[in-house]
Amino acid sequence: MSPAELQSKTAHPVLAIENLVTEIRSVRGLIRPVDGVSMSFPAGKIVGVVGESGSGKSMTAFSIMQLFPTSAARVAGGRVLLGETDLIGRSPEQMRAIRGSRIGMIFQDPTSFLNPVLTIGRQIEQQLEAHRWTGGPPAGDRGQSYANRVSELLTSVGLPRDVSTRYPHQLSGGQCQRVGIASALACDPDLIIADEPTTALDVTIQAQILRLMMRLQRERAVALMLITHDLGVVAEVCDYVYVMYAGRIVEEGDVRSLFAAPQHPYTRALMSGVLSLTGTGNIGFAVPGSVPDLAAPPSGCRFHPRCPHAMPRCSQEAPPLFDRPSGRSACWLHDEATP
Amino acid sequence: MSGTYETKHAETGSAPTPLIEVTGLHKQFASGGRFRRSRRSVHAVDDLAIRIHAGETFALVGESGCGKSTTARLMLSLQQPTSGDIRYKGTPLSMMSEAERRDYRRRVQVVFQDSNSSLNPRKRLGTILTTALTVSGAVADARRAVARAHELMEDVGLSPSASFFDRYPHELSGGQRQRVGIARALAPEPELIIADEPVSALDISVRAQILQLLQRIQRERSVAYLFISHDLSVVRWVAHRVGVMYLGRLVETGPVESVFTRPVHPYTEVLINATPVADPERAQLRHVHVVSGDVPSTTERPSGCPFHPRCPLAVETCRSEVPELLPVGEAHAAACLRATERVEGLRLP
Structure with a gap:
């Protein structure tokens, strides 16, 4: 990507959330894990969302994707703007088309989101098929172009190509997380949401994964939302940070100035x-x-x-x-x- | 947790008999399929030697699979070592009489990482603590146990104790449950508490409270801790001495200050470099050497130095020769063939 293209891509936020409210019905009444949150995710920047458990940081991500761990949860107010379109009120089919293609996701536990009975290559190919990925050369065999895309993705995350023929249990936790990153990047998303992507990993592996994410995010000028409880990770990799407490943003700012004061x-x-x-x-x-x-x-x-x-x-x-x-x-x- | 430990040593002059001394400890597990051909053995702990003195905190650090939790289980005699010795005040565990063993089990207690699964969900907190008190023989009768349980609760910050006594574990927050775990460990009046990742599951503000509590307990009761953690920054703050483990072996050990500021084993330095620093001005991940590769499985342990396939300083002899843990400074030892060069200033690329 040329510097001019990078510049134009970073000018507008890829995704903005405005006054988002999420509610969960529970036996103890209505809970608002996200209560009036506004955030903005510019292209080419890593935005950290930091907080303790129960701060609403993961629920904010679930609300963006409208993919909740419980059917009792729903977005009760606010807007989620992906470019010009508001994602709130989209049909499940429309959201399915957006998740995994325009919004990539990286999860905490890299072993549990992969299908244990499919090879790595097959899983990423299925994702490309589901989203009718057309980024390859215009002519030629669709299947071949998917296969090429898979090996290109695996190489870019530092995995040998033959990983595509292997099954998840044959890979280490760090390798699975690299596959997770490859899958998040597969359809050239505008935004990647990474929810505690390195929490389950050992420190030396965490360092590798964080470095990889920084490099890919910069090369592709994608917006990255990094959810973490670790202020060290924020200081090491983020450009901007939102601090959440009990469902609300208590502070936000440029990482350097926020840590300084x-x-x-x-x-x-x-x-x-x-x-x-x-x-x-x-x-x-x-x-x-x-x-x-x-x-x-x-x-x-x-x-x-x-x-x-x-x-x-x-x-x-x-x-x-x-x-x-x-x-x-x-x-x-x-x-x-x-x- | 400074204070008690150093002053004691200054008074006695020479090193006293350690509270716990582990020598040549090995633990192998059989692993693999049901068929003999696919069976392999996992060397979880390999020739481990550590000493823990009364009132000090010794930390074991390392990544998953390095053998630190197995070491804890061996010291709690929840598992039997394949070979090697654990001595308590000079007496080997294997030579102890029944009565001595009972006393050992009482004096060495444990705090687990997951307070959710280490407390019986069907027992009230009062019952959990009174049971620990009576079973260990720390109190003579049930009435005394109730009074003592209330004292322990107040002691660990579950105050007022009357409002906690009849509660169940699920009614508490993670931090409160960990306080119960600590109170239960304190009940039999231990001399050593093995804390296996005691703060890893806790949020940052709660973590600080629990670490402060552990420090206060050590000051007041001069109990020793074997503090097991994967988090170097926690270890830096709580431990007097530290041992770094890699694939079942101790690769470096020494006073915390010396190991953290002058690491000799390349693995120790790599671990320190990989730990995120909460200061954007000193953010290091972008610059320092990040070690490549995965932690190898213990079933496929490399020959020679276990770290050599990932080591940026590995030389030919590292493939064949297993380095011994040798002194590199005051009370500081490292198991690296290039230790002398490292001390003289050989740096990671």
Whole structure:
């Protein structure tokens, strides 16, 4: 891709979500794991979504794809714009055509998403067939062009070509995750959603996979949404980051400035819990308590019961995202009207 | 968890008898199919030697399959070693009388990674703790056990204990369950707690709380930890000494400070380099040497140095010669044929 093409591709967000609300019906009432979230994913950038379990980061991804782990979940409001089209309200058939072709996915457990009884090559070919992939040379045998595409993909993720004839159980976890990346790239997607792609891997393998993702994402100028709980991974690979807490974005910003000067008390608490490889001494300030129960979330700012700076206002009103030099942060401390 | 351990050593001068001393420990498993021809043996732990002193934290690090959890099971005598010795205060486990064994089992306790599956879901927390207290013989009667269980709960931060006593494990958060696991390990008044990935399943804010709790317990009771983890940054913060394992063998061991700042074995350095750093200004993954290849399976262990197929510094002799763990500094040892060159400044490409 030429620099000019790269430039034009990075100008607009490939995918934008606006005020997204997702609800799950449960015996304990309606739960909102995603509550008014807006994010934007520009081409050629790696955008991190970081948070603890129950923060809504994975549910945000499920909502984009409208592929929920439970039938009790549904998108209750907001928009998901892929280019100009709103994905909310699309039929299941239309969504099926988009998932796996315009939006690629990489999952946490690389061994469980592969079909154990099909060869690797056959699985990727099926994906190309299902989406009627036409990226190959115009003339010639369709089957041959699929086979060529598979070996091209496997080579690009650093696997030998003969992996296409093997079965998932014959591969290591790291190799399976490389296949996962190849499959996510298969139909030249605009956006790749990677949900904890390296959490199940050993550190040396994690390093290989992260490097591979960085290289491919840059070469192809694809937008990458990287969901992780690991601030180290964010700092190493992301350009921009959203910090989520209890279904809402508490802070967002450019990675360098956000790590240099975290604005939200929750982000600061998270960072103080990070153990650096060079430091010793006492483990930093740990936030008391744990992530709230979403069936009965705290009023106002959802972090206020654990926040060292909580004021009366924090329990009454949810703070909006205030503009900060590093990005935006949802905390009443930033409001000039706050006494 | 500094403090108690160093001061004790300064007082006694010479090294006392270690609490636990493991020498020449081997564990082989038969693996493979039902037919003899396809059977292979897995050398899960290979010639392991470690010492743990009272009140110190010794960490074992390594990637999956390196044998760190098998080592834990051997030390808990949940499995029998193929050969080798585990000595508790100088007495080998194999020579112990029934009574001595019971005492050993009481003094060496364990905290597991998954508190969800290591607590009985049908027992109330009070019952879990009182059982641990009475079965181990730490308390004489049931009434005393209830009072002690309340104390233990308060001690590990499950406060007020009365509100937790009658709850079931599923009613707790992951961090609270891990506190129960720690309280149960403390119940028999152990001298060594084997903590197998105790914080790996926890969120970052909860992880900090649990690590602080473990540190406080060590300060107050001078209990020793064998801390098993795949996460180098956690080890850096909690351990006094560390052992790095690769394919069942200890490749490097020494004081944490020295191993982390001056790693001698290339594998140790590779592990350190691969660990993400939460500082974009010092992000290293883009630049440093990332080791290629997968961790080989223990059934197909390479000849010579087990790390040689992935090692950026491997030379011809590494294929044939198994390096011994030899001193490279004060209390610091490494099993690498090029250790001397490394100490003199040989760097990874």
